Amino acid sequence: MNNSILVVIIASGIAYGTPLLFAALGELLAERSGVLNLGVEGMMLVGAVMGFWAIQRIGGPGHTALFLAVAVAALAGAAVALIFAFLVITLRANQIVSGLALTIFAGAAGLSSYLGNDLGLADSPAEHQFEPVDPFGLADMPILGPILFGQTWLVYASWVLVVLIALYLTRTRPGLNVRAVGESPQTADAMGISVSAYRYAHVVAGGALAGIGGACFTLALTPQWVDGITGGAGWIAIALVIFSFWRPELCLVGAYFFGACQVLPLQLQARDYGWVPPLFKTGLFQALPYVMTVVVLVIVSSGIAKRRLGAPGSLGVPFVREER
Amino acid sequence: MTIRIERRLIQPHWLKVAVPVGSLVVAFALIAVVLLATGHDPITTYKDLFEAAFTAPGALSQTLIGATPLVFTGLCAAAAFRMNLFNIGGEGQLYFGTIGASAAGLLLAGQSAPVLIVAMIVAGFGAGAAWALIPGILRAYLSTNEIITSLMLNYVAGLFLTYLIFDSHSYWRDTTSASAAVFPVGKSLPDAANWPTIGSSVVIPFGFLLGIGAATLLWALYSRTRFGFEVQVMSDSPRAARYSGMRTRRKILAVMALSGGLAGLGGVSQVGDFLHTLDADPKGLRAYGYGYTGIVVAALARYNPFAVVLIAFLIGGLQNAGSALQGPDFPSGLVGVMEGMILFTALGGELLVRYRVRVGRKRRGAAAAAPEVPAAEAIR
Numbered sequence: 001m002n003n004s005i006l007v008v009i010i011a012s013g014i015a016y017g018t019p020l021l022f023a024a025l026g027e028l029l030a031e032r033s034g035v036l037n038l039g040v041e042g043m044m045l046v047g048a049v050m051g052f053w054a055i056q057r058i059g060g061p062g063h064t065a066l067f068l069a070v071a072v073a074a075l076a077g078a079a080v081a082l083i084f085a086f087l088v089i090t091l092r093a094n095q096i097v098s099g100l101a102l103t104i105f106a107g108a109a110g111l112s113s114y115l116g117n118d119l120g121l122a123d124s125p126a127e128h129q130f131e132p133v134d135p136f137g138l139a140d141m142p143i144l145g146p147i148l149f150g151q152t153w154l155v156y157a158s159w160v161l162v163v164l165i166a167l168y169l170t171r172t173r174p175g176l177n178v179r180a181v182g183e184s185p186q187t188a189d190a191m192g193i194s195v196s197a198y199r200y201a202h203v204v205a206g207g208a209l210a211g212i213g214g215a216c217f218t219l220a221l222t223p224q225w226v227d228g229i230t231g232g233a234g235w236i237a238i239a240l241v242i243f244s245f246w247r248p249e250l251c252l253v254g255a256y257f258f259g260a261c262q263v264l265p266l267q268l269q270a271r272d273y274g275w276v277p278p279l280f281k282t283g284l285f286q287a288l289p290y291v292m293t294v295v296v297l298v299i300v301s302s303g304i305a306k307r308r309l310g311a312p313g314s315l316g317v318p319f320v321r322e323e324r
Numbered sequence: 325m326t327i328r329i330e331r332r333l334i335q336p337h338w339l340k341v342a343v344p345v346g347s348l349v350v351a352f353a354l355i356a357v358v359l360l361a362t363g364h365d366p367i368t369t370y371k372d373l374f375e376a377a378f379t380a381p382g383a384l385s386q387t388l389i390g391a392t393p394l395v396f397t398g399l400c401a402a403a404a405f406r407m408n409l410f411n412i413g414g415e416g417q418l419y420f421g422t423i424g425a426s427a428a429g430l431l432l433a434g435q436s437a438p439v440l441i442v443a444m445i446v447a448g449f450g451a452g453a454a455w456a457l458i459p460g461i462l463r464a465y466l467s468t469n470e471i472i473t474s475l476m477l478n479y480v481a482g483l484f485l486t487y488l489i490f491d492s493h494s495y496w497r498d499t500t501s502a503s504a505a506v507f508p509v510g511k512s513l514p515d516a517a518n519w520p521t522i523g524s525s526v527v528i529p530f531g532f533l534l535g536i537g538a539a540t541l542l543w544a545l546y547s548r549t550r551f552g553f554e555v556q557v558m559s560d561s562p563r564a565a566r567y568s569g570m571r572t573r574r575k576i577l578a579v580m581a582l583s584g585g586l587a588g589l590g591g592v593s594q595v596g597d598f599l600h601t602l603d604a605d606p607k608g609l610r611a612y613g614y615g616y617t618g619i620v621v622a623a624l625a626r627y628n629p630f631a632v633v634l635i636a637f638l639i640g641g642l643q644n645a646g647s648a649l650q651g652p653d654f655p656s657g658l659v660g661v662m663e664g665m666i667l668f669t670a671l672g673g674e675l676l677v678r679y680r681v682r683v684g685r686k687r688r689g690a691a692a693a694a695p696e697v698p699a700a701e702a703i704r
């Protein structure tokens with residue numbers, strides 16, 4: 001039963017959705033503060049390469065090394081995000097162009113590839129990698145076992161993170177402040193909230209989470225380093241934030257759905273079902289998340305939905321105190 | 325003492341040239357620091373780069389080939405961003421240009437070269453424009469933010485392109501030749517559909533000339549016609565445009581179609597100048613990111629069509645030199661790092677064009693003089 005296609009697709013959808021979830025939660029924090037960062041792919045790749053570098057260089061027992069490697073990946077992602085934050089918050093540069101510039105700078109043909117080359121990381125398997133752990137000994141349970149208890153620590157950590165971010169945004173003063181900054185920076189400024197400090201903090205935190213998302217690839221999913229290993233996951237993460245109406249708990253669902261969409265064609269090809277329409281076995285099926293994101297965006301830009309579910313009011317608008 | 329940043333009421337013309345040049349100088353200084361830190365000699369690296377891009381035998385021709393798609397995708401972004409329409413779908417629109425152009429080339433096999441070339445241009449422009457009209461229509465009629473929709477459609481277009489050759493028996497796929505049995509490829513276009521080149525020592529691809537022509541037309545359209553004037557008004561003050569009765573929706577559609585068509589031409593020139601087939605390999609055309617690079621080309625050129633051609637030429641040179649020099653002394657990825665740093669300094673330098681940085685005591689009344697700023701970048 002635990003090998004049935006549904007269970008396998010959900011379980012591997014969760015595994016492949018986890019990097020998307022980390023990166024999307026990070027992007028969600030940045031967007032909730034009113035900053036659209038299109039450089040997620042670049043930040044993920046730098047996190048991926050630095051996390052992999054750390055695991056190759058740090059000795060010691062596996063779990064300590066893995067924990068440190070994730071921390072290094074987060075720091076690397078945050079450092080790259082800081083460049084972007086300085087450009088768009090302090091220097092008031094165009095967010096869209098700056099985000100694309102960040103991806104070119106850090107992405108598959110930029111810094112991440114340069115670092116991978118310079119540090120000699122290609123062509124060797126990771127010293128340690130995240131293995132599935134089963135804290136309660138329930139992994140053999142029918143259906144739910146592989147889905148809920150056959151995952152890595154990264155997956156369990158992402159569940160905790162979803163809860164924490166959801167509570168942060170709805171139940172804490174700084175969380176409410178960041179929403180005010182994203183909706184109406186002028187009002188937030190008048191309330192005495194520092195708009196730039198909040199935006200800096202959340203863009204950098206978003207970069208750290210994107211870095212961890214990248215490390216999910218090099219430390220868990222495909223434990224090695226090749227240029228462009230994230231394969232466009234950063235762009236899916238941006239879609240995911242919209243798909244989940246800028247809400248962390250829906251991000252979780254969306255990430256696993258998007259992850260499942262990526263693994264479904266391969267699983268169907270491997271199992272060779274006659275009754276499945278051939279289109280579902282092709283790569284074209286992987287376009288479904290993007291098409292659905294466009295549909296969701298159309299829905300949220302219509303009147304009623306916009307007020308309840310829409311984007312932060314000032315997303316993409318630089319805040320200049322003197323100009324209002 | 326305080327540092328104050330105030331919006332300039334008038335942007336002096338000399339600044340619009342001095343700041344980009346200054347940004348380039350700062351960028352190359354910063355890159356020199358990176359090179360030194362990683363154990364490379366900056367002066368020899370720069371000299372090698374310049375030679376590999378422009379002066380080595382055949383280098384200039386290669387640079388022109390690399391620059392051609394960037395001219396078109398740069399014009400695509402410039403055309404749309406001028407109207408505050410952030411079409412970042414140039415990448416997908418370029419793929420559709422290749423699909424349209426190769427369809428035209430295959431369908432009209434046997435026709436003469438001029439007929440084929442014109443048909444490819446028309447079909448590619450049309451295909452790119454049609455793909456760009458999806459976010460255009462959503463924006464014009466449902467006020468859906470075009471930034472994200474056009475971005476998402478890039479991936480749909482890329483997967484569709486791969487589907488045409490790898491996963492289906494489409495019209496474009498070669499199913500007969502021996503090599504096609506080993507690895508899926510597209511049908512080859514007839515020889516008459518191969519675009520001519522001009523020159524012998526320096527080979528100028530026809531696509532590059534077409535790009536200069538397109539830049540000239542775009543410049544004329546935006547600065548010499550009523551259409552261009554109305555687009556300008558709409559971008560500077562959407563409210564004023566609406567009150568004076570300009571047809572905003574139609575303009576959005578027209579500008580998106582024009583922008584997508586220009587990106588489509590980038591795809592057409594790729595097919596006509598050297599691919600001569602539909603390249604659907606995820607590691608081929610899809611991996612180069614011409615559409616995204618075009619956006620930064622346009623931003624560096626401050627959305628001026630002629631400057632787009634110049635910047636595309638320089639970035640094309642940098643990329644060409646990067647792939648020519650790739651090796652232990654010049655690791656892959658260095659070109660992206662250099663491009664990124666040039667962009668960062670250029671984007672940061674923009675602050676000096678738009679704002680005046682004052683160091684000194686606060687002047688009374690300075691803040692009150694700030695003009696209204698259009699908040700057109702907001703996500704609707």
